[in-house]
Amino acid sequence: MSNPFIRLEEVSKSFGLLTVVEGLNLEIGKGEFISLLGPSGSGKTTILMMLAGFENPTSGAIWAGGKRIDSLPPHRRNMGVVFQNYALFPHMTVSENVAFPLKMRGLPRALIKERVEKALDMVQLGSLAERRPSQLSGGQQQRVALARALIFEPEVVLMDEPLGALDKQLREQMQLDIRDLHRRLELTIVFVTHDQSEALTMSDRIAIFNRGKIEQIGKPSDIYDHPSTQFVAEFIGETNLVRGCVQTIEGGTARVQLPGGQVVFVAAATDLRPNGSVCLSIRPERIKVGRREAAGNNITAAIFDVVYHGDHLRLLARSDGQGLVVKTDRSQPTLSIGEEVQLSFLPSDCWVVRP
Amino acid sequence: MNAPRLSKQVISLVLVAPLLLFLVVFFAFPLVTMMKSAVSDPVAARALPATARAVAGWDRVSPPTEAMKTAFVADIRQINDDQLFGDLVRRLNSAKSGFRTLMTKTRAAASNAAGTIDLIALDKRWADPSYWQAVSVAASSSITDRNLLAAVDLQRDASGAITALAADASANKTIMLRTFVMALTVTVACVLIGLPFAMIAASLDGWKRQLLLGAVLLPLWTSLLVRTAAWFILLQDTGLINSALMQLGLTSGPVPLIFNRTGVIIAMTHVLLPFMVLPIFSVLIGIPKNLMPAAASLGAHPVRAFWAVLLPLSLRGVVSGSLLVFMSALGYYITPALIGGAKDQMISSVIAYYATGAANWGMAGALGLVLLSATLILYAVYLRLSSEREARA
Numbered sequence: 001m002s003n004p005f006i007r008l009e010e011v012s013k014s015f016g017l018l019t020v021v022e023g024l025n026l027e028i029g030k031g032e033f034i035s036l037l038g039p040s041g042s043g044k045t046t047i048l049m050m051l052a053g054f055e056n057p058t059s060g061a062i063w064a065g066g067k068r069i070d071s072l073p074p075h076r077r078n079m080g081v082v083f084q085n086y087a088l089f090p091h092m093t094v095s096e097n098v099a100f101p102l103k104m105r106g107l108p109r110a111l112i113k114e115r116v117e118k119a120l121d122m123v124q125l126g127s128l129a130e131r132r133p134s135q136l137s138g139g140q141q142q143r144v145a146l147a148r149a150l151i152f153e154p155e156v157v158l159m160d161e162p163l164g165a166l167d168k169q170l171r172e173q174m175q176l177d178i179r180d181l182h183r184r185l186e187l188t189i190v191f192v193t194h195d196q197s198e199a200l201t202m203s204d205r206i207a208i209f210n211r212g213k214i215e216q217i218g219k220p221s222d223i224y225d226h227p228s229t230q231f232v233a234e235f236i237g238e239t240n241l242v243r244g245c246v247q248t249i250e251g252g253t254a255r256v257q258l259p260g261g262q263v264v265f266v267a268a269a270t271d272l273r274p275n276g277s278v279c280l281s282i283r284p285e286r287i288k289v290g291r292r293e294a295a296g297n298n299i300t301a302a303i304f305d306v307v308y309h310g311d312h313l314r315l316l317a318r319s320d321g322q323g324l325v326v327k328t329d330r331s332q333p334t335l336s337i338g339e340e341v342q343l344s345f346l347p348s349d350c351w352v353v354r355p
Numbered sequence: 356m357n358a359p360r361l362s363k364q365v366i367s368l369v370l371v372a373p374l375l376l377f378l379v380v381f382f383a384f385p386l387v388t389m390m391k392s393a394v395s396d397p398v399a400a401r402a403l404p405a406t407a408r409a410v411a412g413w414d415r416v417s418p419p420t421e422a423m424k425t426a427f428v429a430d431i432r433q434i435n436d437d438q439l440f441g442d443l444v445r446r447l448n449s450a451k452s453g454f455r456t457l458m459t460k461t462r463a464a465a466s467n468a469a470g471t472i473d474l475i476a477l478d479k480r481w482a483d484p485s486y487w488q489a490v491s492v493a494a495s496s497s498i499t500d501r502n503l504l505a506a507v508d509l510q511r512d513a514s515g516a517i518t519a520l521a522a523d524a525s526a527n528k529t530i531m532l533r534t535f536v537m538a539l540t541v542t543v544a545c546v547l548i549g550l551p552f553a554m555i556a557a558s559l560d561g562w563k564r565q566l567l568l569g570a571v572l573l574p575l576w577t578s579l580l581v582r583t584a585a586w587f588i589l590l591q592d593t594g595l596i597n598s599a600l601m602q603l604g605l606t607s608g609p610v611p612l613i614f615n616r617t618g619v620i621i622a623m624t625h626v627l628l629p630f631m632v633l634p635i636f637s638v639l640i641g642i643p644k645n646l647m648p649a650a651a652s653l654g655a656h657p658v659r660a661f662w663a664v665l666l667p668l669s670l671r672g673v674v675s676g677s678l679l680v681f682m683s684a685l686g687y688y689i690t691p692a693l694i695g696g697a698k699d700q701m702i703s704s705v706i707a708y709y710a711t712g713a714a715n716w717g718m719a720g721a722l723g724l725v726l727l728s729a730t731l732i733l734y735a736v737y738l739r740l741s742s743e744r745e746a747r748a
C-alpha cells in the first residue's frame with residue numbers, strides 16, 4: 001500500500017507463555033473497511049485491543065496517521081470502539097451516552113446538543129433520546145453504540161464482533177447499515193468477526209487469522225475464489241478438498257490422479273511439479289450435475305444423501321472413496337439416494353491450495 | 356380435585372409453623388408488649404376506681420371537692436395489696452415528687468382511724484390542686500402519652516398542653532441526636548474505607564480477591580462481644596496501638612483512644628464494615644467489564660471515567676450498604692458501653708437503663724418506640740428514593 005493510514009510492524013503479543021499474536025505486519029488504508037476474520041483464539045481481538053490501546057504489544061510498533069501510537073493511553077488515541085455487548089452506560093440516557101465523548105472533549109453544551117441530535121438521526125433513534133439503554137432492543141442498543149463511537153469523528157472505528165448478539169435478520173440489516181455509514185462518512189473501519197459471511201458482505205479487504213498469524217489477506221472475491229491455504233479454503237465458505245498426485249503438466253494444465261484412480265485436469269499453478277502431491281479446493285456450487293463438459297472433468301458418483309435448503313439442494317456424493325459436496329439449484333430432476341450421477345467441473349474451478 | 360391442594364397447603368403450613376411460632380413468641384409478642392407498656396398506665400385506674408369517678412366532673416383548677424377526698428380515702432382503705440400500693444406511689448411520684456411521703460402518711464392515717472379523715476389537716480399538700488391534678492390524670496385513664504412525650508423531652512403541663520421539659524430534667528433528645536450523629540459518622544467512615552476496598556477486591560480475581568473478602572468476612576464470623584473486647588485491649592493506653600505509636604516516637608504519651616468517641620467510632624466502623632463492603636462488592640461485580648475501556652476509548656481520562664461511570668454505578672451498593680450500617684449502628688449497645696465514656700452512650704444504653712436499672716418499662720418502651728419509628732421513617736425515605744430512581748432508570 002502506497003500510503004497506509006495504520007501500520008502494524010512486527011507486532012507480537014504474549015500473555016505469559018502463550019503467544020497470541022506473532023510478528024504481525026498489517027497495513028490499513030484510509031477509508032478502508034478491513035475485516036479481521038478467524039476462529040476464536042486466533043489473535044484477531046487482541047490486535048483490535050492493541051489498536052484501541054487496551055493491550056500493549058510485547059514487541060513491535062503500531063503507527064496511525066504517521067504517529068507511533070503503541071505507547072499512547074486509549075483515551076488519547078481518538079479511535080471509536082464498538083464492543084461486542086455494546087458497553088453502553090446503563091445509568092445514562094441514550095443522548096447522554098452519545099454525548100459522553102463530546103463532554104469528555106469539553107465541547108460547549110449547545111454544540112453537543114446539536115451534534116447528538118444529528119448523530120441520533122443518523123442511526124434513526126431520534127425519538128428514543130431520553131430512554132435508558134435497558135429500555136431498548138438489542139439492535140437499537142447497537143445503533144446507540146455506533147452513534148457514540150462515531151460522534152467524535154474518530155480517525156478509525158474499531159468493531160469487536162458488534163453484531164454477534166443479534167438475531168440473523170437484524171444482523172443482516174445492521175451489516176447493510178454499517179456498510180452504508182462506511183461509504184457515506186468515508187470511515188476507516190477495522191471489523192473483527194468470526195462470521196465469514198459477514199466479512200464477505202461488508203469488507204473491502206479481509207485478513208484471515210490463524211494461530212496469531214495472517215493466513216491470507218485480500219479482497220473478499222480473491223479470498224473466496226483463490227484461497228491460498230487449506231485453512232482459508234475451509235474457513236471461508238464451504239469446499240471440497242481433494243488430494244491427488246500430479247502426473248504431467250502440459251500447456252498450463254496439470255493432470256492429477258486422485259487416490260481412487262480418477263484423473264482430473266487442473267489449471268496449473270506456478271509451483272506445481274510432476275510427481276508432487278497436491279491439494280485441490282473445489283467449491284460445491286462449481287460442480288454441475290447430470291451433464292458432461294467437453295472441456296472439463298467428468299466423474300461418476302453415487303448420491304448418498306440429498307439435503308433440502310429452500311433455495312438450493314445439497315448432494316452428498318461419493319466417487320471411488322472420495323466424498324464430494326455439491327450445491328445445485330432446484331431445477332434438477334428429482335434425485336434419489338443411491339442414484340449414480342454424472343458430476344462435472346472445469347479445470348479452472350480446481351484451485352490448488354497449500355496444506 | 357381440591358383435596359390434594361388442601362393437603363399441600365396443610366403440609367406447607369405445618370412446615371412453616373415452627374418459624375411462625377418462633378416469630379410470634381420471640382419477636383411479635385415482645386415487640387407488642389413493649390409498645391403497649393410505653394402507653395399503658397393502668398395502676399392508678401385500678402387502685403383508685405372511686406376517685407376516678409369522683410374526679411370526672413372536676414375542672415382540675417379549683418380546690419378539691421369533699422366527694423373527691425372521701426372517694427380517695429375509701430380507695431386507699433380498699434388497697435390490701437402492698438405491691439399495688441407501691442406501684443401507685445411510684446406512678447404518682449413520677450408525675451409529681453412528694454407523693455412518696457404524702458401517700459405513706461395518708462395510708463397510715465386511713466388504716467388507723469375509721470370514718471372520714473380531714474386530709475388537709477393531715478397534710479396541707481392535699482389542699483394544693485396540683486397534687487389532685489396528678490391523681491386525676493393518673494386515675495382517669497389507663498393509657499398515657501407521658502412516656503412518649505418524656506422520651507422526646509416533652510411533658511403535659513397542668514392545663515394539658517404539651518411543653519418542653521426543663522433543660523436539666525432530661526437528656527433524651529441530646530442522646531437521640533448523639534445516636535444519630537454517631538451512626539452517621541460510622542456510616543461515613545465505612546463508606547470511605549469500604550468503597551475503595553470493594554473496588555480493589557472487585558478488580559482482582561482468584562486468591563487475591565478471596566483473601567480480601569476473607570479479611571472482611573472473618574470478623575463477621577466472630578462474636579460481636581469478642582471483637583469489642585479485642586478493641587478494648589488494642590485501644591488501651593498501654594495497648595498495642597499506643598505502645599506502637601510510642602515505640603515509633605510518634606507520640607510522647609498515650610493517645611486517648613478508649614473511653615471516648617474516637618474509640619467507639621473505630622470499633623463500630625470495624626464491626627460494621629462487612630455490611631458496607633459486601634453490598635458494594637456485589638454491585639461492582641455486576642458492572643460489565645467493558646464499560647471502563649469503553650469510556651477510555653471515548654476519550655475519558657481514567658479519573659474522569661471513574662467519576663462519570665464507575666462511581667455512579669457503584670452508588671446503588673453504597674446506598675444499600677449505608678442503610679444497613681446506619682440502621683445497625685443506631686441500635687449499638689455493647690460497643691459504646693465497653694469502649695465509650697459517659698458522654699458516648701447511645702440511646703440503647705438509656706433504654707437498657709430504664710428496662711433493667713430503673714424498672715421503668717414504660718419509658719424503656721417509649722424510647723424503643725421512638726427509635727423504631729425514626730428508623731422506619733428513614734427506611735421509608737430510602738425506599739421512596741430508590742423506587743423513584745428505579746422508575747427513572
